[in-house]
Amino acid sequence: MATPILMENPLRQGLFADRVPAPCSLVIYGASGDLTHRKLVPALFDLYEKHLLPASFSLIGISRSKISDEEFKQGLKVALKESEPQLSDSLWNSFSQNFHYMAGGYDDFKTYQALSQMLDQVDQENGTSGNRIFYLSTPPNVFENIISNLGAAGLAKEEKGFARIVIEKPFGHDLESAQELNQKVKEVFKERQIYRIDHYLGKETVQNLLVMRFANSIFEPIWDRRYVDHIQITASEDMGVGSRAGYYESSGILRDMFQNHLFQVMSLVAMEPPVAFEANAIRDEKLKILKSIRPFNENTVYQWAVRGQYGPGYLSGEKVPGYREAEGVNPKSNTPTYAALKIFLDTWRWHGVPFLLRSGKRLPKRTTEVAIQFKQPPNLLFKTNVSDLSPNVMVIRIQPDEGITLKFETKVPGMSMEVRTVNMDFRYGTSFAEGTSEAYERLLLDCMLGDATLFIRGDEVEAAWAALMPVLNHWETTEPERHFPNYEAGTWGPAEADNLLEKPWRKWRRL
Amino acid sequence: MAVSAQMIEKDLAELWKSDPGEKTKIIGLQRVYTTNLVAYASDHEEGYRADLIMNDLAEKHPGRYILIRPAADKSEAPLRYYVLGHCFFGSGREKKVCCDLIKLVAQNEVIENLYGFTFSLLMPDLPVEFWWPGDLPYQNVYFDKMAEQSNRVWVDSSKFKDPIQSLSRLSAFWNSRYPHTLLGDLNWIRVQRWRALIAEMFDGEWAKYLKDVKKVSIAYGKGTQPTRSFFLACWLAAQMGWKYKGKRISEFPEKFEFEGPQGEVEVVLTPVPVRDIKLDRIFAIGLTTDGNQPALFTVIRDEDPHCVTARSEINQRVAFTRTVTFEHLQSNELLNVGLKHMEPDFIWKQTLQVIGTVLEKPDLTLV
Numbered sequence A: 001m002a003t004p005i006l007m008e009n010p011l012r013q014g015l016f017a018d019r020v021p022a023p024c025s026l027v028i029y030g031a032s033g034d035l036t037h038r039k040l041v042p043a044l045f046d047l048y049e050k051h052l053l054p055a056s057f058s059l060i061g062i063s064r065s066k067i068s069d070e071e072f073k074q075g076l077k078v079a080l081k082e083s084e085p086q087l088s089d090s091l092w093n094s095f096s097q098n099f100h101y102m103a104g105g106y107d108d109f110k111t112y113q114a115l116s117q118m119l120d121q122v123d124q125e126n127g128t129s130g131n132r133i134f135y136l137s138t139p140p141n142v143f144e145n146i147i148s149n150l151g152a153a154g155l156a157k158e159e160k161g162f163a164r165i166v167i168e169k170p171f172g173h174d175l176e177s178a179q180e181l182n183q184k185v186k187e188v189f190k191e192r193q194i195y196r197i198d199h200y201l202g203k204e205t206v207q208n209l210l211v212m213r214f215a216n217s218i219f220e221p222i223w224d225r226r227y228v229d230h231i232q233i234t235a236s237e238d239m240g241v242g243s244r245a246g247y248y249e250s251s252g253i254l255r256d257m258f259q260n261h262l263f264q265v266m267s268l269v270a271m272e273p274p275v276a277f278e279a280n281a282i283r284d285e286k287l288k289i290l291k292s293i294r295p296f297n298e299n300t301v302y303q304w305a306v307r308g309q310y311g312p313g314y315l316s317g318e319k320v321p322g323y324r325e326a327e328g329v330n331p332k333s334n335t336p337t338y339a340a341l342k343i344f345l346d347t348w349r350w351h352g353v354p355f356l357l358r359s360g361k362r363l364p365k366r367t368t369e370v371a372i373q374f375k376q377p378p379n380l381l382f383k384t385n386v387s388d389l390s391p392n393v394m395v396i397r398i399q400p401d402e403g404i405t406l407k408f409e410t411k412v413p414g415m416s417m418e419v420r421t422v423n424m425d426f427r428y429g430t431s432f433a434e435g436t437s438e439a440y441e442r443l444l445l446d447c448m449l450g451d452a453t454l455f456i457r458g459d460e461v462e463a464a465w466a467a468l469m470p471v472l473n474h475w476e477t478t479e480p481e482r483h484f485p486n487y488e489a490g491t492w493g494p495a496e497a498d499n500l501l502e503k504p505w506r507k508w509r510r511l
Numbered sequence B: 001m002a003v004s005a006q007m008i009e010k011d012l013a014e015l016w017k018s019d020p021g022e023k024t025k026i027i028g029l030q031r032v033y034t035t036n037l038v039a040y041a042s043d044h045e046e047g048y049r050a051d052l053i054m055n056d057l058a059e060k061h062p063g064r065y066i067l068i069r070p071a072a073d074k075s076e077a078p079l080r081y082y083v084l085g086h087c088f089f090g091s092g093r094e095k096k097v098c099c100d101l102i103k104l105v106a107q108n109e110v111i112e113n114l115y116g117f118t119f120s121l122l123m124p125d126l127p128v129e130f131w132w133p134g135d136l137p138y139q140n141v142y143f144d145k146m147a148e149q150s151n152r153v154w155v156d157s158s159k160f161k162d163p164i165q166s167l168s169r170l171s172a173f174w175n176s177r178y179p180h181t182l183l184g185d186l187n188w189i190r191v192q193r194w195r196a197l198i199a200e201m202f203d204g205e206w207a208k209y210l211k212d213v214k215k216v217s218i219a220y221g222k223g224t225q226p227t228r229s230f231f232l233a234c235w236l237a238a239q240m241g242w243k244y245k246g247k248r249i250s251e252f253p254e255k256f257e258f259e260g261p262q263g264e265v266e267v268v269l270t271p272v273p274v275r276d277i278k279l280d281r282i283f284a285i286g287l288t289t290d291g292n293q294p295a296l297f298t299v300i301r302d303e304d305p306h307c308v309t310a311r312s313e314i315n316q317r318v319a320f321t322r323t324v325t326f327e328h329l330q331s332n333e334l335l336n337v338g339l340k341h342m343e344p345d346f347i348w349k350q351t352l353q354v355i356g357t358v359l360e361k362p363d364l365t366l367v
């Protein structure tokens, strides 16, 4: 797709970096924070080095901390040096020449008026053409304040150029607050101006799910209830809650991982082919999947949802404390750090096929993957016991070591008819010289280009919350079935998760 | 005994059976092929360098690598071969990734005829990249047959002894003779980053200055051929629709002119002494406009030898500066960049067409 900038500037044509955004200013709220330092600015630097940052670009950081332009830049430089130890002064100075900082309260209207003036001045001096992106990288309790003030200051209007708003996760705390936030943001911005981030969608392998499914003709015919026994989606972390205990206590694993990342990955795995590779066509199909999730009720919430919390244990041979012992956590906390859900999608394609989703903290390792487990062959020609047979499995590894593995049966060489399972393995890291880009790099670039394909639409967020609310409500109003902590740090979660499997041949994958 | 493809394949199969992983306690070993890369070295020295480069490339583009090189000693057998497994750690670290390298060492009387043998060694269904590291040959059967059968041929015009004749020949005969084969030039990849830096100065509201460009000045390292500078000038002409208006040239001139939609555009190539000739042969480029608001767009090597700075001045006021890293790319890195992209490079094709209008017509009887 030729971007406007390519059409205006013929010299851009044919350069490998041909997705070049138009000049713009990026305003980051909460710029003194961790995300800006560790993710956003390093991602911008990578875009800069790849000639993908527009020539006229400026960054304005806003937060309450009273620091000067120079202190702000110095802080960013120190953080960038962590990932770019070779960074020279001339390179840094050139990259950051149009970086500015403004101290101010998120509820102080004067800050927004001053910002408006500053943006006009930057447009004149740097040629940023009135294009603006507002990135909300603060804790969510100030999102609404910032949004309404941006509206009041006229900054959401698209008079000279575009105005876009990027909203970090979490988008809402439950269905009601997500609806409220959607309403607030839509009072000020139109849906096409809104970019709700789920950084999982920026990951290369997640995007490859679409390519794998819809650029090949061999998978789609077997991608349904006739051939698929069940699908497992796992996102495990070996880390504990660390310094995020405060946030975690009020959110828990369902809000932190399921409502956004796991549900998004599930939608991409399960959706129907979109009519075009275009933001709304793809999001329409994802929405249908989220809406087709069979609602949890008083009975199924027991049968299809398992919660857990880690106690003390060992990771890599080292003793680690339990969740309740972390600083900032209530010693009687019932916040789940593990969940496993069995989800049924009431669609023609997936009728009766369980989607088994699990995620947890302090599991043995950090892995995210999708495993499609196919049905057994109908006729047991080579084995007599069903349990001797290994089903075909296709695994799409999202992180680390991105790639795809297909597991199938072969004959062991020799006179007897011995059958053994082998893996056919494709790894991104070994087949392509190009390293995969950081998710934020891709998402920032797409937002500058106005491509919302990898961002979540308002109705998707609400559908995801709606599906999850019965489980959340139930868990928040009842005691766990078995007292927490119910799994040891460094293990694969509570044993109850096995109850979701239902059939003897189904097992949680050992990763 | 005559060498056959079956013998080579058998040796390779043996090689992979004796899993080198076992000795180093590596859990798994995985063979990966993403491409075929064939290189033909015309002399011993070139063969040695091509060998090193292929070893390095194998890690980035695992595939079947075939290197043809002349025997150093006349008394050796007409054709000898070596098979080598090339293994390295992939990104996952727990597995070794392997691919293979076949070296064919041949006496002069057989070497050109090894094309059929090469075909039999190629991995089916994978693209064939043919790399010719030396001077563009005349009437070389191997080159001709491989160019017909490959997906792409890579040359390096910085290695051409007579760049004007050779480029003029490539421009004149490539499309008609090898209509299904792409032509890549590593020297063209070297100018890519210069193109990017020049291009980004004309984004957005600065695009309007492009049509007013009246003069293109390029400074290049004294004592070298200004082939890359010439590429840049012809690329600008191709993209801007400038037409060459002078006499066809048989050596690189200091000045030449194009006719643009808004009048004449002068190109000046100036040799300048540079500290380290290896860094790059282009030292600086400047584009001057003569519209209502005179503007100057420059890309110049920085004091820091690893950086260059792009800068534009409009009405004598600095409108834009940007410094970026700019490491000198070796042949392996250039090939690495080239191999990543399979699609035709139309801009190179158009530039080569412009080059064909400027240079003296080639003697096609010699092709």
Ligand SMILES: NC(=O)c1ccc[n+]([C@@H]2O[C@H](COP(=O)([O-])OP(=O)(O)OC[C@H]3O[C@@H](n4cnc5c(N)ncnc54)[C@H](OP(=O)(O)O)[C@@H]3O)[C@@H](O)[C@H]2O)c1
Residues within 6 Å of the ligand: A029, A030, A031, A032, A033, A034, A035, A036, A039, A063, A064, A065, A106, A136, A137, A138, A139, A140, A141, A142, A168, A169, A170
């Ligand atoms: N860090 C990550 O890796 C990550 C990953 C995914 C999503 N996110 C999301 O991205 C956003 C920013 O993350 P972050 O880690 O950068 O957050 P952070 O460091 O906790 O906060 C960012 C900035 O917001 C301001 N702030 C903090 N607490 C505030 C409060 N109660 N009221 C008003 N302002 C407050 C602070 O700046 P001042 O005090 O100077 O105003 C702080 O520097 C969050 O919504 C987070 O959920 C972060």
